[in-house]
Amino acid sequence: MTMKLNSRSPVACIKVRCIVSSSSLGPINVRRSPVTDNQNLSLRSVITQIADQLCDTIDNNFDIHVAVDTPDTEGQKLALLVNFLLENVRRSLDDMQSLNMQLEDKVKERTSLLDLILAGSNDGVWIWDIANDELTLSGRWYSMLELPHDANTQSPEFWLQQIHPADRGRFRDAIKRLRKGESEHLNVEYRVKTAHQGYRWMLCRGVCQKDNNQQCSIVAGTQTDISAMRIFDQESGMTNERYLRERVEDAITEEQSLFLVYVTVENIDAILTSSEHPSNAMLYPIIQERLSKVSNLHLVASKLSAITFAVMGFESELAATNLxxxxxxxxxxxxxxxTQRTFDDEIRFEVAVGAVVSSMLRIEQSQQLINYAWSALRRARQLGQTCIFTEAHISQDSRRMRVEKELRRSLMKNALAPDYQAIYQGKTKTLEGFEALARFRHAELGTVSPGEFIPIAEDAGLMRELGYSILDSTIATIKQWQSGVLRDHPFYIAVNVSAIQLQDPYFADNVLAKLEGANVSPSRLKLEVTESTLVESFKHAAEQIDKLRQQGVRIALDDFGTGYSSLSYLRSLAIDTLKIDRSFVANLHENKQKSAIIKTVYELATELDLSVVAEGVEEAEELDFLNSIGDMAIQGFLLARPLPADEAIDQLPRGTY
Known part of the structure; x- marks a missing residue:
């Protein structure tokens, strides 16, 4: 046996290296005998050897085999026991290492899967360390706001400043409820500012991690861009009316001067019918492109309806571009x-354009500016030209609102009474019938012209009520006259019918029921329809007209020749009368083209066995020329003016009925 002294750590260890290994030991027979001093010394030597060798395990090195140099069976037994324990430790460590590797692989797999899910969701990730008041944001979080990723951590105030001022209170309240434990999850929507000074809608979700004191220590979650659901029109991909309203509201709040331009595309239906574009959705990208390209201005086009769009910009940009x-x-x-062949496609949109500039008016609320833009567009559509809203229009709008209010009230009280204009046979001057013309007389407003209140009724959705009011009054007048002064005369009264009435699938049934209820013959009633009325819903209109005519109600095609489809309507509709528009009658004796048109229309009507009424005859020369063409009915100021029912009867010349 050789002994060697070696210094380990601060303590000196005596290390005994043995030649004999534990594997060379034979079976150990244990025999209890009194322990001698030599044996104690030998056992202490073995323990020292073992302890010296176990010093290597301080460095977590258990891959050792204890060997002792002693003939003592107790010492050998101790060495075997230590080796057995070391083997168990090695096995446990191997198992633990294997399990740790499995756990690490699992964590990597879960982390990779989580990264994939986050990438797929396209969400931004945030972690708020409340104790250190630090906010960690992912690269995607920054890119959602069009911001550079130039810092690993931010303060919570940085996040708050990106949120729309109107939404910050809601965000703070949601965070506060989560930290107090009043809610288990964070779920709040808000707008965030982008680099282009616009806003996008975000959905923020998160959870709270609590410390040993059950206090919220970390809040983490995701931020999802939900702008597509909140501010974009799903069909066109354009921003919607909600986005426009928010932008206008922001500009007014921040005292920025802006302008709005509203555009209605009047011929979308015609384009869809005549071209290979199957739906509006195919036209929207083209419309958006055309509305967005104006002399280097940064304009955003929003869709308000199927045919109406809005463009918003700032006056500062106008000044910068001298526009x-x-x-x-x-x-x-x-x-x-x-018109400038700027765009590749050949589509030409016919548009009405109305605009409003905030600096030209006293604007206090965003809704004011939006209302003015709608008003400008409405005027543009009526006038057929661009309308820029001014202070002068405000007083006109006040009048318009008053007229609408009183018109609605009068309709509810059934207080409207039409005027009646007599229609005579041109050559014999005998009475043929009348036309009922809508009139609105008011104690304070005075007599409101049809040119004023009918567009108001159309915009206010009152045409159905107005139409039935005139129809009810007319049927009541027919009933009175057929049993009175005109009881022996085969007269009729014509009533104009609106598009909204003809779209009603029960319109014909309602008219026939009213006639039957008043004991009035259907032949006494003539309904006048215009081409513009038929264009909106020809199929439904034709069905209602055909049903009425089968029961004896007469049908007239009004303003014949002023539209594009007059001849096709003659082929497709069951009608009785053609009414020649005033535009062809005025001064026809001095205009060869007009006279040729009227002659052609009259010959066509005669060939189709239709009667003819010439409207707007005001000059004797016009009447003479019409009589020279053929037998037709005459309506106009030359022979009779529109008058209330009693006056219209009193003014009938004797011998005409």
Whole structure:
């Protein structure tokens, strides 16, 4: 046996290296005998050897085999026991290492899967360390706001400043409820500012991690861009009316001068019918492109309805480009019509354009500006030209609102009474019938012209009520006259019918029921329809007209020749009368083209066995010329003016009925 002294740590260890290994030991026979001093010394030597060798395990090295140099069976037994324990430790460590590797692989797999899910969701990730008041944001979080990822951590105030001022209170309250334990999850929507000074809608979700004191120590979660659901129109991909309203509201709040341009595309249906575009959705990208390209202005086009769109911009941009609002409107019109051949496709949009500039008016709320833009567009559609809203229009709108209010009230009270204009046979001057003309007389407003209140009724959705009011009054007048002064005369009264009435599938049934209820013959009633009325829903209109005519109600095609489809209606509709528009009658004796048109219309009507009424006859020369063409009925100021029912009867010349 050799002994060697070696210094380990601060303590000196005596290390005994043995030649004999434990594997060379034979079976150990244990015999209890009194322990001698030599044996104690030998056992202490073995323990020292073992302890010296176990010093290597301080460095977590258990891959050792204890060997002792002693003939003592007790010492050998101790060495075997230590080796057995070391083997068990090694096995346990191997098992633990294997399990740890499995856990690490599992964590990597879960982490990879989580990264994949986050990438697929396209969400931004955030972690708020409340104790250190630090906010960690992912790269995607920054990119959602169009911000550079130039810092690993931010303060919570940085996040708050990106949120729309109107939404910050809601965000704070949601965070506070989560930290107090009043809610288990964070779930709050808000708008965030983007680099282009716009806003996008976000959905923020998160959970709270609590410390040993059950206090919220970390809040973490995701931020999802939900703008597509909140501010974009799903069909067109354009921003919607909600987005426009929010932008206008922000500009008004921040005292930024802005302008709005509203555009209605009047011929979308015609384009869809005549082209290979199967739906509006195919046209929207084209419309969006044309509305967005105006002389380097940063304009955002929003869709308000199937045919109406809005463009918003700032006056500061107009000043920078030396443009006026009139220039912008004209460029939009040119773009839509493609007059400059700027766009590759050949589509030409016919548009009405109305605009409003905030600095030209006293604007206190965003809704004011939006209402003014709608008003400008309405005027543009009526006038057929661009309308820039001004202070002068405000008083006109006040009048309009008053007229609408009183008209609605009068309809509810059934207080409207039409005037009646007599229609005579041109050559014999005998009475043929009358036309009922809507009139609105008011104690304070005075007599409101049809040119004023009928467009108001159309915009206010009152045409159905107005139409039935005139129809009810007319049927009551027919009943009175057929049993009175005109009881022996085969007269009729004509009533204009609106598109909204003809779209009602029960319109014909309602008219026939009213006639039957009043004991009035259907032949006493003539309904006048215009081409514009038929265009909106020809199929439904034709069904109602055919049903009425089968029961004896007479049908007239009004304003014949002023539209594009007059001849096709003659072929497709069951009608009795053609009414020649005033535009062809005025001064026809001095205009060869007009006289030729009327002659052609009269010959066509005669060939089709239709009667003819010439409207708007005001001059004797016009009457003479019409009589020279053929037998037709005459309506106009030359022979009779529209008058209330009693006056219309009193003014009938004797011998005409």
């Amino acid at each position: 006026t609002i009139e220039d912008v409107c004209q460029q939009l019109r040119d773009n839509c019509a493609n």
